[in-house]
Amino acid sequence: MRLPLVLILPVLIVGILLDWYICRAVRTRCTRGARFWRPVSVWSSVIFALLLIVLIVWPKRSTDDSGLTAVMWILYTWFSVYISKAVYVFFDLLSRIPQLWHGKRLKWLGRCGWISLAVFGLMWWGALVERFRIDVREVEIVRSDLPAAFDGLRVVQLSDIHLGTYGTDTSYVSRVVDAVNALHPDLIVFTGDIVNRRTKEMEPFVSTLSRLDAPMGVYSVLGNHDYGDYFNWPDNDRKIENMAQMYHLQQQAGWRMLNNNTEFFHRGADSLALIGVENIGDPPFHVYGNLDEAYPGDLADPAFKILLSHNPAHWENDIRNAPDKNIALTLSGHTHAMQMELFGLSPAALRYRDWGGLYADEDSTHMLYVNIGIGEVGIPARIGATPEVTLFTLKSR
Numbered sequence: 012m013r014l015p016l017v018l019i020l021p022v023l024i025v026g027i028l029l030d031w032y033i034c035r036a037v038r039t040r041c042t043r044g045a046r047f048w049r050p051v052s053v054w055s056s057v058i059f060a061l062l063l064i065v066l067i068v069w070p071k072r073s074t075d076d077s078g079l080t081a082v083m084w085i086l087y088t089w090f091s092v093y094i095s096k097a098v099y100v101f102f103d104l105l106s107r108i109p110q111l112w113h114g115k116r117l118k119w120l121g122r123c124g125w126i127s128l129a130v131f132g133l134m135w136w137g138a139l140v141e142r143f144r145i146d147v148r149e150v151e152i153v154r155s156d157l158p159a160a161f162d163g164l165r166v167v168q169l170s171d172i173h174l175g176t177y178g179t180d181t182s183y184v185s186r187v188v189d190a191v192n193a194l195h196p197d198l199i200v201f202t203g204d205i206v207n208r209r210t211k212e213m214e215p216f217v218s219t220l221s222r223l224d225a226p227m228g229v230y231s232v233l234g235n236h237d238y239g240d241y242f243n244w245p246d247n248d249r250k251i252e253n254m255a256q257m258y259h260l261q262q263q264a265g266w267r268m269l270n271n272n273t274e275f276f277h278r279g280a281d282s283l284a285l286i287g288v289e290n291i292g293d294p295p296f297h298v299y300g301n302l303d304e305a306y307p308g309d310l311a312d313p314a315f316k317i318l319l320s321h322n323p324a325h326w327e328n329d330i331r332n333a334p335d336k337n338i339a340l341t342l343s344g345h346t347h348a349m350q351m352e353l354f355g356l357s358p359a360a361l362r363y364r365d366w367g368g369l370y371a372d373e374d375s376t377h378m379l380y381v382n383i384g385i386g387e388v389g390i391p392a393r394i395g396a397t398p399e400v401t402l403f404t405l406k407s408r
Contacts, residue, residue, distance in 0.1 A: 019063065022063070023060065023063050023064070025093075025097075026056075026059065026060065026063065026089075026093050027056070027060060029093060029096045029097060029100055030055075030056035030059075030060075030096070031056075032100050032103075033096060033099070033100065034053055034056065036103065059089055059092065059093070062085055062089060063089055065085075079175075079207070079208075080175075080176070080178065080391075083176075083389070083390065083391050084391060086390070087134075087138065087390050087391055087392060090134075090390075091131055091134040091135060091138075092131070094130060094131075094134070095127040095128070095130045095131040095134075096127065097127075098124065098126055098127040098130050099124040099125070099127040100124070101124070102120060102121060102123045102124035102126070102127075103121050103124050105117075105120055106118065106119075106120035106121035106123075106124075107121075133394060134392065134394065135392075136394075137350075137351075137392035137393055137394035137395070138390075138391055138392035141392070141393045141394060141395070141397055142350075142387055142391065142392055142393040142397075142398065143183055143186075143398070144397045144398065145186065145187060145190050145385070145397070145398050145400060146397040146398060146399050146400070147190060147194065147400045147401075147402060148399055148400070148401050148402070149401075149402045149404070150369060150380065150401060150402070150403050150404075151403075151404050151406055152340060152378065152403055152404070152405050152406065153406045153407075153408055154315070154339055154340075154378075154405065154406070154407065154408070155407065155408045156313070156315055156339060157315055157339075157405055157406070157407040158278075158281035158282065158283065158315055158407075159281060159407060160278035160279050160280075160281035161276075161278060161281060161283050161315070161405060161407075162405070162406060162407045163404065163405070163406065164197050164198070164283075164403075164404070164405040165194070165195065165196045165197045165198070165402060165403070165404055165405075166196060166197065166198045166199075166200060166317075166402075166403040166405065167191050167194055167196040167198070167199045167200070167225070167400065167401065167402050167403075168199075168200050168201075168202060168342050168380070168382050168400075168401040168403065169187070169191065169199070169200070169201045169202070169382070169385060169400060170201065170202040170203060170204065170234075170321075170343075170344025170345075170382040170383075170384045170385070170399075171202075171203070171204040171234065171344045171345065171347060171382075171383075171384025171385065171386050171388075172184065172187075172201075172204065172205050172206075172384075172385055172386045173204055173205075173206065173207050173236065173384075173386030173387060173388045174205060174206050174207070174212045174213055174215075174216050174386070175206050175207035175208060175209075175212035176207065176386055176387055176388065176391065177216075177386075178215075179215040181215060181216055181218075181219045184216055184219050184220070185219050185222075187385055187398070187400065188219055188220065188222050188223055190400055191223060191400055192222070192223065192224050194400075194402050196225045196402065197225060197226055197227050198225050198226075198227040198228065198230070198276075198285075199223055199225040199228070199229040199230070200229075200230050200231070200285070200319055200342060201229070201230070201231035201232070201266070202231075202232060202234070202319050202320070202321055202342050202343055202344040202345075202382060203231070203232050203233050203234025203235075203236075203237060203290065203321030203344055203345070204234030204235065204236045204237060204321065204344065204345070204384070204386075204388075205231070205234070205236075205237055205257075205261075206236060206237060206257075207236055207241070207388055208236065208239065208241045208242040209239050209242050209253050210237075210239070210253050210254070210256040210257040210260060211253075211256070213257070213260050213261075214260065217260050217263050217264050220264040220266070221263070221264045221265050223264075223265070223266075227276060228267060229264075229265060229266045229267065230266065230267050230268075230269055230274060230285060230287065230319065231261060231266050231267070231268050231269070231287070231319075232268070232269055232270070232287040232288060232289065232290075232319045232320065232321060233257075233268070233270070233289050233290055233299070233321065234290055234321040234322075234344065234345060235290050235292065235296045235297065235321065235322070235345070236388070237257060237290075238254065238290070238297065238299065239253040239254065240297060268287070269285065269286070269287020269288075269305070269319060270287065270289055271287070271288055271289055271300060271301050271302075271304045271305040272286075272287055272305055273285065273286045273287070273305060273306050273307060274287075282314065282315075283314075283315050283316075283317070284306070284314050284315065284316045284317070285316075285317050285319070286302070286305050286306050286316055286317065286318045286319065286338070287305065287318075287319040287320075288300035288301065288302050288305045288318070288319070288320050288325070289301075290321050290322060291320060291321075291322060291324075291325040291329075292321070292322030292324045292325060292345070293322065293324040293328070296322065300320070300325070302318075302320075302325075302329070302336075310335060310336045310337060310338065311334070311335050311336065311337050312337065313337065314337075315339055316337065316338045316339055316340075317338075317339065317340045317341075317342065318330070318338050318340070318341040318342070319341075319342050320341055320342075320343055321343060321344055321345050322343060322345045323341075323343040323345060323346065323363060323365045323366070323379060323381045324363065325341075325343070326341045326343060326365065326370075326377070326379045327363075327364055327365055327379075330377050330379075331372045331377055331379075332372045332373065332376075332377070333377070336377070337376075338377060339376075339377070339378060340378045340379075340380065341377070341378070341379045341380070342379075342380050342382070343365075343379065343380070343381050343382070344381065344382045344383075344384050345381075345384075346359045346362075346363050346366040346367060346381060346383060346384075347359070347383055347384045347387065347388070347393075347396065348366055348367045348383040348396035349362075349366075349396070350387050350389075350390060350392060350393045350394065350396050351393075351394045351395060351396055352367070352383070352394075352395040352396035353394070353395045357396065363381075365379055365381055366381060366383075367381050367382075367383045367396075368380070368381060380401065380403070382399050382401050383396050383399045384398065384399060385398035385399060385400065386398070
């Protein structure tokens with residue numbers, strides 16, 4: 012599969028228009044060093060256009076992981092340059108508005124276009140620094156229905172590691188494991204997307220992930236990236252083998268996968284149910300999970316339940332305000348906050364009502380926490396949306 016032409020072609024056209032505008036500005040305004048800057052502006056435009064054309068025709072699903080990483084970095088480089096150029100052109104066009112009435116160009120407003128350099132720097136700060144800055148977020152969940160024996164329970168949630176992004180370099184993931192273990196959790200849960208496209212990406216990291224340590228164990232569910240749906244398999248048998256390897260490697264790491272299943276924890280006469288469903292989400296993501304199958308009893312019964320479900324759309328569509336589902340807390344991931352969060356705002360809000368943090372329905376019967384993940388996919392950066400490790404402390408009132 013190639014990048015959709017209907018999406019990339021308009022981007023290419025916009026890029027060419029930005030370059031045309033900037034080349035004209037250079038030609039008319041650069042009196043000093045014109046012989047240098049004019050050819051630089053023209054040839055840089057040609058080179059970046061050719062790069063984007065290469066990406067249009069480059070097959071993605073069948074390429075190897077290193078090739079996909081190269082595509083990711085080329086795309087990010089292109090966007091970091093052209094988003095910055097767009098900012099410059101925006102301010103320059105504003106500065107020229109008085110010329111419509113035969114006035115003078117507002118040079119001070121045009122100079123604001125140099126904010127584009129800050130935008131460029133911010134994007135590369137997100138790529139080179141912020142995507143490795145682990146943010147431990149501590150969240151207290153207070154519930155009157157929490158069994159007394161589990162008061163003070165410490166649960167760490169991880170999500171969306173996307174191991175294929177790191178190739179065979181385990182250093183960052185090792186830091187994540189150390190950060191989790193330093194919290195001394197009672198229980199560790201992982202809410203899906205451990206790989207990008209295929210289980211093979213997990214192989215170099217099994218030993219590192221096996222160091223995660225909690226008395227009650229490490230439990231996981233699958234996310235939309237974990238089923239091999241984003242890779243071109245020569246036949247269905249290879250895809251089945253890929254999934255078998257996923258189960259094997261997670262077991263080898265000492266994790267227990269909750270594939271539409273429930274684990275009960277008992278302390279004296281009290282109990283807590285940890286439910287795990289396979290991926291349930293909104294289109295175009297495939298639905299593999301079944302909540303009714305995952306829980307052996309009546310979902311409306313009084314047992315205190317924590318649900319692991321990768322996509323927060325499952326909670327929004329099926330659990331929020333549902334009187335027949337007594338699920339105290341749902342833990343999800345998936346959104347990554349679209350790997351961009353500035354001043355509490357994220358473009359993920361355009362797609363998901365619940366994109367990051369703690370949510371509850373009208374009477375707080377059902378609660379949801381969305382972890383924005385510790386890895387990245389699509390773009391190799393996290394701008395403000397730093398990698399998240401969440402520590403929950405459960406309290407009874």
